[in-house]
Amino acid sequence: MGSERMIDSHVHVFDPLRFPYRTDTFYAPTGQELGTPARLRSVLDAHEVEHALLVGPNSGYGEDNRCLLDALDAGAGRYRGMAVVGNATTRGELAELRAAGVVGVTLNAALLGVEHYADAAGLLADLAALNMIADVQVVDDQLVELAPMLDRAGVRVLVDHCGRPDPGAGLDAPGFRELLRWGRCGRAVVKLSGCVKVSRAPYPHRDLLPYVEALVGEFGPDRCVWGSDWPFLRMSERIDYAPLLSLLAVQVPDGHDRRRILWDTPAREFGFPT
Known part of the structure; x- marks a missing residue:
């Protein structure tokens, strides 16, 4: 990617030796899926990525944000966070999270269902x-x-993983149409990330290229913003960090646009110093 300044807008941290997983977790990352703060730092340094948005994972931790908050504190300004919280969380509790470097909370309807957020x-x-931001992950419509x-x-709305469109449903699927509407009215930010989660084609996921082009257009x-989704949970194929950066150059060939996606927009949205 040359000398571009970069922010990764979707990574997770898992450190079960220091912060054990919840006993009721639906999935416990292990082995090569583990992403301790030290491992994250080494990956970001190797690829010259200056900052990252740490997204609290439902896997392992759920509403236990201790690992996330520890990484934010140790990062000394390198990171911002998205916490996982209950719907009954108070404004005071949110303000405490914000003071610790959390810029929003996740709404993972893709995992928990829309009804989970009825209240x-x-x-x-x-x-x-x-x-603060509602970081929304959805599937289908x-x-x-x-x-x-x-x-x-x-x-403020931030949509994960290109809205997780179904490549077989086409650009006119109701959920994707709604996402494009949010883009046209300037009410949301979208993450160009998670292509491997929804693509039916191998890397470089050419079946998603029309969707990414439509998102950047609207x-x-x-x-x-761009995100890697490191450390790549529950993947059916090997994923590496550098090819994901190369994929963005295919999806967004204009260098000026790419600089804004990798740096200007996430720096503004998540409050990183420029």
């Missing part, structure tokens, strides 16, 4: 009041169901 209106209103509540709250590079 989240107060949480979203508090996030909006604190200028879930965004159509979530959109009215997000709209009413006026909360959101614009000032509303797109």
Whole structure:
């Protein structure tokens, strides 16, 4: 990627020796899936990535944010965080997280279902009041169901993994149409990430190229960020960091646009010093 300054907008940390997983976790990452803060630091350094957004994982930790907060503290400004919280979390608790470097919370409808957030209106209103972000992960047409509540709250919205479109459903699928609408009205930011999660084709996932092009076209590079999804949980094939950076150069060939996606937009959205 040359001398471009870079921010990775979707990584996780797992450190079960220091922060044991919840006993009721639905999935416990292990072996090569482990991503301790030391391992993350070495990967980012090797690829000259200056900052990263640490996304609290449902795997392993759920609403236990201790590992995330520890990594934020040790990072001394290198990282920002997205926490996993319950819908009943108070504005005061959110403000404490914000003071620790957390810039928003996750809404993982892809895993938990849309109904899980039926009573989240107060949480979203508090996030909006604190200028924090709802980091939304959806599949299929879930965004159509979530959109009215997000709209009413006026909360900042960040959408994971290109909205996880189904390549077989086409660009006109209701969920993807809704995502493009959010791009046109400037109400959200989208992560160009997670292609391997939804692609039906091997790397470089050419079946997703029309979707990424549509997202960049409707959101614009000032509303797109890039994420690796390191350390790559539950993958059916080997994933490496450098090819993902090379993939972005295929998907977004314009160097100026790519610089905005890799640096300008995430620095602004997540509050990194420029």
